[in-house]
Amino acid sequence: MGEAIGMEARAVSDIPTGKVGMWWFLASEIMVFGGLMGCYVLLRLASAGWAETAAHVSLPLASVNTLVLLTSSLTMVLAFAAVEQRDRRGARLFLSLTVLLGLTFLGIKAYEYSTELAKGFTPLAGLFWSFYYAMTGLHALHVLGGVSVNFMLLLMALGGRLWPNVQHRVELAGLYWHFVDIVWIFLFPLIYMT
Amino acid sequence: MATGERVHPNYVAVWGWLVALLIVGVGSASLPFPKAASLVVIFGAAVAKALLVAANYMHLRFEPRLIYAIAIAPIVLFVSLTLLLVPDIVFGH
Numbered sequence: 001m002g003e004a005i006g007m008e009a010r011a012v013s014d015i016p017t018g019k020v021g022m023w024w025f026l027a028s029e030i031m032v033f034g035g036l037m038g039c040y041v042l043l044r045l046a047s048a049g050w051a052e053t054a055a056h057v058s059l060p061l062a063s064v065n066t067l068v069l070l071t072s073s074l075t076m077v078l079a080f081a082a083v084e085q086r087d088r089r090g091a092r093l094f095l096s097l098t099v100l101l102g103l104t105f106l107g108i109k110a111y112e113y114s115t116e117l118a119k120g121f122t123p124l125a126g127l128f129w130s131f132y133y134a135m136t137g138l139h140a141l142h143v144l145g146g147v148s149v150n151f152m153l154l155l156m157a158l159g160g161r162l163w164p165n166v167q168h169r170v171e172l173a174g175l176y177w178h179f180v181d182i183v184w185i186f187l188f189p190l191i192y193m194t
Numbered sequence: 195m196a197t198g199e200r201v202h203p204n205y206v207a208v209w210g211w212l213v214a215l216l217i218v219g220v221g222s223a224s225l226p227f228p229k230a231a232s233l234v235v236i237f238g239a240a241v242a243k244a245l246l247v248a249a250n251y252m253h254l255r256f257e258p259r260l261i262y263a264i265a266i267a268p269i270v271l272f273v274s275l276t277l278l279l280v281p282d283i284v285f286g287h
Contacts, residue, residue, distance in 0.1 A: 015258060023264045030265075034272030041276060042283040063220050070216065070243075074209040077251045081202055178251045182244045189236045193223035 022172045026179045029142075033183050036138070037190060040131045044194075053128040054191065056121060058112060062192045065108045066184065069143075072101035073181045076150070076174045083170045088163065091170070095154040098177070102147035109140050132191060139183055146177045203250040211246055215239040 044050045075097040082090030113133075123133040153173055156166045219239040222232045249255040254265065 015260060020260070020264070023261050027264050027268045030268040031272055034268065035275075038272055038276035038279075042279055045280075045284045046286075059220070059223065063216070066216055067213065070209065070212045073212075073247060073251050074205055077205050081205065175252055178247050181251075182247050185240050185243045185247070189219060189223075189240050193219065193236050194233065 016168070018168060018172050019175075022175050026175065029179065029183075033135075033138075033186075036131075036135050037186060040135065040190060043127060043131075047127065050128050051194070053126060054194070056116070056119070057132065057192055058115070059192050061108055061112050062188055065105055066188050068101050068105045068108070069181050069184050072098050072105070073178050075101060076177045080170050080174045083167050088157065088160075091166070092154065092157050095150060095157055095170070099147055099150050099154055102143055102150065105143055106140060106147070109136065109143075135187055136191070139180070139187060142180050142183070146173070146180050149173050150177065201256070205250065208246055208250045212243050215243045215246075 075094045079091050079094035079098060082088075082094055121129050123130050150173060153166055153170055156169075157163065216239070219236045222235040222239075227235075248265070254261065
């Protein structure tokens with residue numbers, strides 16, 4: 001079983017150690033983002049005028065970005081399925097698409113930031129904008145990290161000699177990538193639709 | 195569960211549902227619906243999307259209970275913390 005996709009079943013619970021470790025890491029990240037979102041919700045409920053301030057963010061751009069990230073989750077899980085089926089070509093294709101979509105998300109986010117900063121909506125412009133840049137900025141850093149890891153996996157997949165190292169790592173990288181997607185699924189309505 | 199025996203969901207169909215929920219949420223925010231109803235639809239769609247991704251893309255529905263426990267515990271913690279602070283932060287002014 002272990003060598004099927006290069007994953008070692010080193011674990012007390014029969015769950016591969018890497019997978020348990022990744023879920024522990026994601027649990028800590030849930031606390032980070034959950035804490036930020038909880039603070040945002042509390043302060044927003046306690047303060048007047050946030051809705052008017054939030055009207056300056058771009059719902060159309062964020063909607064496109066949400067579609068981009070949801071699609072990147074699809075390509076990431078298809079890459080994992082390809083790895084399980086030993087489809088190297090499929091794995092390379094879907095990893096490439098995931099990296100491209102991640103970069104697209106970051107590009108759109110950068111354009112959004114530049115537009116808002118040009119209008120004077122800096123992180124010091126008010127409590128809403130402080131939260132906006134903190135939450136979306138932290139999320140964007142996580143996306144950048146995920147893109148970097150996925151790119152390294154793509155390089156490993158392209159180099160046939162390194163193929164055995166790719167397999168279980170794609171699953172673990174996928175867990176992280178889907179988590180980043182889920183965070184955005186909640187950030188999007190909190191910031192852009194309320 | 196042995197990874198080689200995993201039953202793969204229809205990932206593209208799940209993506210279709212995710213896109214549909216995205217359209218529902220954005221539509222609800224954009225159209226002149228009552229605020230309360232709109233918020234229910236928007237965040238209901240968000241929760242549904244998150245569950246679809248977690249269950250199908252992260253394969254959580256195929257994982258053992260230990261993984262569930264690791265994933266759910268911090269959610270319970272931060273939601274509880276937020277709710278406990280509501281009387282002080284929201285109504286305390």
